[in-house]
Amino acid sequence: MSDNNIEPGSAPAPHNTLLAPLRRVRGVLIVSIILCLCIMFLGLPLWFRAPLIIVILVGTVWAAAVAEDEEAASKPVKKEPRNEMAGVTGERLADMLSDPMIVFDHQGTVLFANASALEAFQSLEKGTALYLRFRAPEMHALIQGVIADGEPRSIDYFERVPIDRWYKALVKVLRNAQGKPELFVLLFRDQSETRRIDRMRSDFIANASHELRTPLASLLGFIETLQGPARNDAAARDRFLEIMQKQAERMSRLIDDLLSLSRLEMRAHLAVNECVDMTAVLNHVADTLTPLADGLGIAIERQLPDHPVEVTGARDELIQVFQNLVENACKYGQGGKRVIVKLGEEESETASEAVASVQDFGPGIAAEHLPRLTERFYRIDVETSRARKGTGLGLAIVKHVLARHRGRLVVRSQLGEGSTFTVRLPRRK
Numbered sequence: 001m002s003d004n005n006i007e008p009g010s011a012p013a014p015h016n017t018l019l020a021p022l023r024r025v026r027g028v029l030i031v032s033i034i035l036c037l038c039i040m041f042l043g044l045p046l047w048f049r050a051p052l053i054i055v056i057l058v059g060t061v062w063a064a065a066v067a068e069d070e071e072a073a074s075k076p077v078k079k080e081p082r083n084e085m086a087g088v089t090g091e092r093l094a095d096m097l098s099d100p101m102i103v104f105d106h107q108g109t110v111l112f113a114n115a116s117a118l119e120a121f122q123s124l125e126k127g128t129a130l131y132l133r134f135r136a137p138e139m140h141a142l143i144q145g146v147i148a149d150g151e152p153r154s155i156d157y158f159e160r161v162p163i164d165r166w167y168k169a170l171v172k173v174l175r176n177a178q179g180k181p182e183l184f185v186l187l188f189r190d191q192s193e194t195r196r197i198d199r200m201r202s203d204f205i206a207n208a209s210h211e212l213r214t215p216l217a218s219l220l221g222f223i224e225t226l227q228g229p230a231r232n233d234a235a236a237r238d239r240f241l242e243i244m245q246k247q248a249e250r251m252s253r254l255i256d257d258l259l260s261l262s263r264l265e266m267r268a269h270l271a272v273n274e275c276v277d278m279t280a281v282l283n284h285v286a287d288t289l290t291p292l293a294d295g296l297g298i299a300i301e302r303q304l305p306d307h308p309v310e311v312t313g314a315r316d317e318l319i320q321v322f323q324n325l326v327e328n329a330c331k332y333g334q335g336g337k338r339v340i341v342k343l344g345e346e347e348s349e350t351a352s353e354a355v356a357s358v359q360d361f362g363p364g365i366a367a368e369h370l371p372r373l374t375e376r377f378y379r380i381d382v383e384t385s386r387a388r389k390g391t392g393l394g395l396a397i398v399k400h401v402l403a404r405h406r407g408r409l410v411v412r413s414q415l416g417e418g419s420t421f422t423v424r425l426p427r428r429k
Helices: 014-024 026-041 046-074 090-095 115-120 137-149 192-227 234-266 278-295 315-332 367-372 382-387 394-404
Strands: 101-104 110-113 153-159 165-175 181-190 274-277 299-303 310-313 338-347 352-360 408-414 418-426
Touching: 101 115, 137 153, 137 165, 137 181, 165 192, 192 234, 234 394, 274 278, 274 315, 278 299, 278 315, 278 338, 278 352, 310 315, 310 418, 315 338, 315 352, 315 394, 315 418, 367 408, 394 408
Parallel strands: 299 338
Antiparallel strands: 101 110, 101 181, 153 165, 165 181, 274 310, 338 352, 352 418, 408 418
């Protein structure tokens, strides 16, 4: 038995397509046939019947044509789906990656390198051999190993040119339809910042331990002496107790600065919203440190406006910043006999800033030391710093406070002429 059902998606029969418009006007067609029959049997003259029948037939054909046009217009037009990925190539996507990426073949020839790779590795070009660009033995072993067995692997890789960078180099395998290695992708993930932070953390722990161990060893030594040979020596006991007090004060200052730095790091993500008058802050700092400056033979000169200069911040933290800067200027700039504390305001198209500076006229700082001044425990002269009761953490604290306040520290120094430490803070809107 045959099946007359039309399968979904199959084309309709041709006669169905031709008769479809007539079905839509079948009422008009029936009326037209009846009219034609009536005209033929009414006995009208031939010259009248013939044109009338022709008009009726033409009208019927016209009605069928209109119905066909309406049917065609009612059918939904099938639109081709828009290809959103048209024009997006693998090369364009790879160039958007911040990590260097290199594609190479079984001979170690570079087939593609993204923009980050071309920027990071000089002399790297398409068609060159990886072995010629990366000459480190560990890199050769990485490339040869993955080509030999097709297994992904990674190494830590150090690149010196154009600047020192640490990378995690990983090789991935692109396989063909049969599962065999066809191409290889070499990726470099920059680990330089992570390593720098790890090194700073290790250095910090080592330096903090050393700074605490030195006065602690001194205290233990004097205690042992006082318990033994100097037990009954009053003069020695008084001298040793004075030294012990200084060492204990040094430990106390160091612990205070460590705790202060820790608190700043814990609050680094918290916004500051207090209205702070920088004129009042600098006057307070100058008043507080005047006795210290007088004892060192230093005059603190103030060049401050009479009106408030307001910033958004934490008043106590900003006082700590300028106490560190002014105290350093007094201690390390003694040859100049004066320290200038200045405050001004600067306007530009993009920013409105309060600009405060502390200037000394001491021996100055060599250029090679300037980039490292805000590192923890970094000292230009260790013995001089300790003799002047420095912990090596003051400028690190300054850096953390200014980072929280969206401020900047600019240091300018000339050997034999002195140094100027300038703090720029956004003004309160």
